[in-house]
Amino acid sequence: MGNAERYVDGFLIPIPKDKVSKYREIAQKAGEIWKELGALEYYECIGDELDIEEMVSFKKAANTSEGETVVFSWIVYESKEQRDKVNEAVMNDPRMKEMMESGSPDIFDYRRMAYGGFKTLVNL
Template sequence: MAYIDGFLLPLPTSNIDEYRRQAQAAGQIWIEHGALAFQECIADDMTPQGSLTFPELIKTQAGETVVFSYIVFESREHRDQVNAKVMADPRLKNLCDPDNMPFDCKRMAYGGFNSLVSL
């Protein structure tokens, strides 16, 4: 079954267009290096009843929304191989200036996941 890298981050709504531009370009790099899928999602319905919401979890502030994203790989080994190529790609380095990101990287949550159920 697939291996998934997942991300959750707060994004200032004023930076949505810049984030979309960077994510589109980064996604192309991941796909070119072998990722099976690259998905970026912006919050819409964040009002579930009886459970913790993503905005509560990551403590969004006024003027921020939530981005949920994931990258799909064949396996963890495949993920490690693809990510090594991506991180060495100069196009990614040009996209990701750590001093000029459209969101606060220190507030981003990340994890690698084995698929448990896939239909």
């Protein structure tokens, strides 16, 4: 299967600045699980240059409030079908369930997260 057929899940997450360190810990563990179960790449990026003149800022797109920043993340898979299998395995993994039950939902409000699945348009 060629790179052009890869599938990507993308996320835009508003997160309190004072919880970035805790988020990093959870994201590191989650990323290791995703990769172990088949994801090809896993990225979690914290906002740096977010207010670009004459463009919609990521902070505005994520509807952040004072004291919040943005996490932009994506996970790469071989295909949409493989993504579905990996995500099902991740959601059923006891390590993920434990993280979700042990307070990680307090780090950010998942209902404010933007999420989507993307077909590859260009891959160089």
